[in-house]
Amino acid sequence: MKIGILTSGGDCPGLNAVIRGAVLQGVIEHDTEFVGFKWGWKGVVEEDFVPLVRHDVRGLARQGGTILHSSRTNPFEGEGGGPENIQRMMDRNGIDALMVIGGEGTLTAARRLWDEGGIKVIGVPKTIDNDLAATDYSFGFDTAVEIATEAIDRLRTTADSHGRCMVLEVMGRHVGWIALHSGIAGGAHAILIPEHPQSIEQIAEWVESVRDRGRAPLVVVAEGFMLDGMTEAYSDKGLDAFNRPRLGGIAEQLAPMIEAATGIESRATVLGHIQRGGAPTGYDRVLATRLGIHAVEAAYDGAWGEMVTLRGTEIERVSIAEATGGLNVVPESRYAEAKIFFG
Ligand SMILES: Nc1ncnc2c1ncn2[C@@H]1O[C@H](COP(=O)(O)OP(=O)(O)O)[C@@H](O)[C@H]1O
Numbered sequence: 001m002k003i004g005i006l007t008s009g010g011d012c013p014g015l016n017a018v019i020r021g022a023v024l025q026g027v028i029e030h031d032t033e034f035v036g037f038k039w040g041w042k043g044v045v046e047e048d049f050v051p052l053v054r055h056d057v058r059g060l061a062r063q064g065g066t067i068l069h070s071s072r073t074n075p076f077e078g079e080g081g082g083p084e085n086i087q088r089m090m091d092r093n094g095i096d097a098l099m100v101i102g103g104e105g106t107l108t109a110a111r112r113l114w115d116e117g118g119i120k121v122i123g124v125p126k127t128i129d130n131d132l133a134a135t136d137y138s139f140g141f142d143t144a145v146e147i148a149t150e151a152i153d154r155l156r157t158t159a160d161s162h163g164r165c166m167v168l169e170v171m172g173r174h175v176g177w178i179a180l181h182s183g184i185a186g187g188a189h190a191i192l193i194p195e196h197p198q199s200i201e202q203i204a205e206w207v208e209s210v211r212d213r214g215r216a217p218l219v220v221v222a223e224g225f226m227l228d229g230m231t232e233a234y235s236d237k238g239l240d241a242f243n244r245p246r247l248g249g250i251a252e253q254l255a256p257m258i259e260a261a262t263g264i265e266s267r268a269t270v271l272g273h274i275q276r277g278g279a280p281t282g283y284d285r286v287l288a289t290r291l292g293i294h295a296v297e298a299a300y301d302g303a304w305g306e307m308v309t310l311r312g313t314e315i316e317r318v319s320i321a322e323a324t325g326g327l328n329v330v331p332e333s334r335y336a337e338a339k340i341f342f343g
């Protein structure tokens, strides 16, 4: 079998480990041939790919980013786009199937290619935000939480020195998992997530109660958080390649509001893409490697239109339709656990 691998959407640590896991499993167990499409779906619609052999994946488990590069190209657009053109391109090059490593957007596109055109696809979940349904965790999330936790620890010492309130903004467009986990790990005094709008009065109350106990308040906010009354997440950076608002900057809005409401000097830090860069944690390397191995096995079982997924400690399969049917939001009960420590 000849399998084409692609990585699409926002990158995250562990993508290379998936590629390595898949190539090693395929080459060692099945004598599989692999090619890597470059720049996500762009490589598919522009017929731009490179051979991937065992030598190409040497040492990749620990390497951040993706050797195949990524983009937010839509595979239904452009001259080579759409299922018929893509199938023709695959036939021309003897490619039997696509291993699609991506988030909810990329996987929705993969599902449509299978549903509408019978393109043989196997999905691998990728999301730094941990917003994909039907998988307990995805690789990259653990690494992002580690980085955000270290940032909180560092902000705490400088906050203490000056008696300031620190507001740390982390990623999370629709869901607040990175904020929740890093906030709990770092002992944040308030965690603000897209699933739970709050009023500035409530935030100020938490901050003041921390100050009254002689501590420097630490607030973690997900980029997609909305204050009561806001109808969309804060954005001042225009649109991304898929015409969605580029988020980021809510911390800069909140810090002066907190300062005005409490009189406590406040500073904002936006962690940004540091959360997505560099080497994956050991946990993410293992998870990504296992997903790569199982994705190859799924192809040999003909599980087209399915995605490999982590359920508990086992790697299982679900239909991509199920995985993209809804978002993995922070449940009320998980937020309630964290809230005990607010203020
Ligand atoms: N419903 C859709 N149909 C076809 N293509 C889509 C769809 N949703 C997203 N895509 C494509 O997949 C790309 C990647 O999605 P995006 O949400 O940016 O990343 P991720 O896969 O990480 O969620 C988008 O830029 C877009 O081109």
Ligand SMILES: O=P(O)(O)OC[C@H]1O[C@](O)(COP(=O)(O)O)[C@@H](O)[C@@H]1O
Pocket: 009, 010, 011, 103, 104, 105, 126, 127, 128, 129, 171, 172, 173, 223, 240, 246, 247, 276
């Ligand atoms: O700066 P970029 O690469 O356009 O993306 C920023 C966005 O990508 C993410 O890191 C991940 O989003 P996707 O998984 O949809 O690609 C979001 O948290 C963030 O809003």
Ligand SMILES: [Mg+2]
Pocket: 009, 103, 104, 105, 106
């Ligand atoms: Mg997405």
